[in-house]
Amino acid sequence: MDLTILIAILIMALATFLTRRLMLLVPKKYLTVRVKRGLLFVPIGIFSGLIFPTLFFDAGKLVWKFDYLLTTLVCILLMLWKKDFLFSFVGSLIFIVAIQFLIEVMECLFDQRKNSFLREMKQ
Secondary structure: OOHHHHHHHHHHHHHHHHHHHHHHHOOHHHOOHHHHHHHOOHHHHHHHHHHHHHHHEEOOEEOOOHHHHHHHHHHHHHHHHHOOHHHHHHHHHHHHHHHHHHHHHHHHHHHHHHHHHHHHHHO
């Protein structure tokens, strides 16, 4: 492993540890109810910031990935229905795998029909 990568990993680990540890050391009287409520949304904001660009951008260009958007909708609906993160995650994961499998099967069938049509045209 390169030394610069190792140093970067150690610095990131230290930064993560310190930010989490410092939040535990802040006295409770400084954290108002409003601040506590606001801090509850930090993980959702970070998760959204990591996930949403993959839905709309590819190599810096705006694209519509229909299967990703449909899977996101399925995940949200499962979350609203069951109120269970793991269930919605596993359900949407199964959904995207099934969609990708169906797309592959349909592409194979389309290629077979196209090839047989081209063979008939040559004869």
